[in-house]
Amino acid sequence: MSGALAEADWEAHRSAVFGAAYRILGTVADADDVTQEVWLRAAAADLSAVRDVRAWLVTVAARTAYNVLKSARVRRESYVGPWLPEPLLTGPDAAAAVLVDESVSTAMLVVMETLGPAERVALVLHDVFDFPFDRIADVLGSTPAASRKLASRARARVAAVEERPRASKAETERVLKAFKAAADAGDMAGLIELLHPEAVYVADGGGKVTAARRPVVGAAQVALLAVRQIEIRRPDAFRVIEVNGRPALATFDGGELVWLDTVDVVDGRITAFRRLANPEKLARIGHI
Numbered sequence: 001m002s003g004a005l006a007e008a009d010w011e012a013h014r015s016a017v018f019g020a021a022y023r024i025l026g027t028v029a030d031a032d033d034v035t036q037e038v039w040l041r042a043a044a045a046d047l048s049a050v051r052d053v054r055a056w057l058v059t060v061a062a063r064t065a066y067n068v069l070k071s072a073r074v075r076r077e078s079y080v081g082p083w084l085p086e087p088l089l090t091g092p093d094a095a096a097a098v099l100v101d102e103s104v105s106t107a108m109l110v111v112m113e114t115l116g117p118a119e120r121v122a123l124v125l126h127d128v129f130d131f132p133f134d135r136i137a138d139v140l141g142s143t144p145a146a147s148r149k150l151a152s153r154a155r156a157r158v159a160a161v162e163e164r165p166r167a168s169k170a171e172t173e174r175v176l177k178a179f180k181a182a183a184d185a186g187d188m189a190g191l192i193e194l195l196h197p198e199a200v201y202v203a204d205g206g207g208k209v210t211a212a213r214r215p216v217v218g219a220a221q222v223a224l225l226a227v228r229q230i231e232i233r234r235p236d237a238f239r240v241i242e243v244n245g246r247p248a249l250a251t252f253d254g255g256e257l258v259w260l261d262t263v264d265v266v267d268g269r270i271t272a273f274r275r276l277a278n279p280e281k282l283a284r285i286g287h288i
Contacts, residue, residue: 004042004043004044004045004046004047005042005043005045005047005053009053010039010042010043013053013054013057014035014039016054016057016058016129017034017035017038017039017057017058017060017061018031018032018035018061019104019128020058020061020062020065020124020125020128020129021034021035021038021061021062021064021065022088022104023103023104023109023112023120023124023128024062024065024066024069024120024121024124025065025068025069025072026085026086026109026112026113027072027085027086027281028086028087028088028284029086029284030065030068030072031065033068034061034064034065034068035061037064038057038060038061038064041060042056042057042060055129055131055135058125058129058131059131059135059138059139062121062124062125062139063139065121066117066118066121066139066140069117069120069121070117076113079206079207080205080206080207080213081203081204081205081206081207081211081212081213081214082202082203082204082213082214082215083113083204084106084110084202084204084274084276084278084281085106085109085110085113085244086281086284087106087243087244087248087260087276087281087282087284087285088104088243088244089241089242089243089284089285090104090242090243090244090245091241091242091243092242103124103127103128104244104245105161105244105245105246106243106244106246106248106262106274107161107164107262107264107272108158108161109244110202110274111157111158111160111161112154112158114157115154115157115158116150118140118142118150119150119151119153119154119157120154121136121139121140122136122140122147122150122151122154123150123151123154123155123158125139126147126151127151127155132144133145133147133148133151136151164264164266165266165267166264167264167265167266167268169242169246169247171265171268172246172247172263172265173240173247175194175263175265175268175269175270176240176247176248176249176261176263177240177249178190178194179191179194179226179249179263179270180238180249180251182194183226183227183229183230184230186227186230186231188220188223188224188227191219191222191223191226191227192219192220192223194268194269194270195219195222195223195269195270195273196219196266196269196270196271197218197219198217198218198219198271199217199218199219199222199269199270199271199272199273200215200216200217200222200271200272200273201215201216201217201221201222201225201273201274201275202215202216202272202273202274202275203274203275203276203277204274204275204276204277204278204281205277205278206277206278206280206281208277208278208279208280209258209277209278209279210277211275211277211278212225222273233253233258234253235251235252235253235258235259236252236253236254237251237252237253237255238250238251238252239252241285243260243262243285244262246262248260248261248262249261249262250285257282257285258277258282259275259276259277260275260276260277260282260285261273261274261275261276262274262276
């Protein structure tokens with residue numbers, strides 16, 4: 001590199017910068033802010049002595065996101081009801097390419113939300129971006145040994161998600177559409193057949209709209225809730241889109257996105273059903 005970062009070079013690394021920030025923060029809006037801040041710093045910096053520009057940019061993104069996450073913890077603790085990550089469009093509807101792997105799935109981000117800020121940064125930098133622990137320690141203001149322990153502890157927490165059998169995209173989409181059809185028809189038997197006996201339903205309304213404040217457990221209970229919500233709201237359109245690398249069911253009412261459903265499917269049955277209804281988090285997905 002010679003001097004400041006050229007815009008063309010920035011675009012080549014932008015997805016990595018955003019990807020690091022989003023995995024650490026779990027919100028598109030905050031990740032966008034971090035990405036913009038990294039670009040401004042890079043555009044003003046002399047990078048002539050930098051040998052690995054991508055690593056430099058991701059390091060700045062991680063350090064910035066780490067500071068944001070520590071302050072965001074206060075907001076998360078006062079959040080009304082369950083918290084789900086802000087959805088990230090990753091299919092053909094996405095405005096820009098992003099780094100997509102299992103670490104950006106909704107299921108993984110939900111588990112990562114239970115990690116401490118330092119654990120989350122250590123895991124993302126080491127397992128996704130292959131950073132050595134001395135560089136991670138520099139980001140965290142820690143030691144390589146402590147950073148290694150943080151990543152190991154975080155990896156143990158997310159291991160269950162990584163080891164969980166994962167249905168194909170086609171199978172997930174089939175189950176989502178079948179669940180939608182059964183809910184619209186009020187078909188309790190059909191819904192129960194699509195749900196694992198110990199299925200867990202989690203809704204994120206953020207206190208902005210009506211949503212279950214606690215997880216609902218059990219096939220019959222989840223099926224009943226799904227039917228009642230359809231009867232109350234009567235949405236008029238839906239489509240399957242790709243969110244966080246997996247199929248998701250987007251439900252609309254009068255052109256407005258009101259629900260975004262993601263699921264974990266094992267052996268043709270839903271084990272986890274997540275409904276995002278917070279309009280602030282749905283705003284970036286848009287309307288039809």
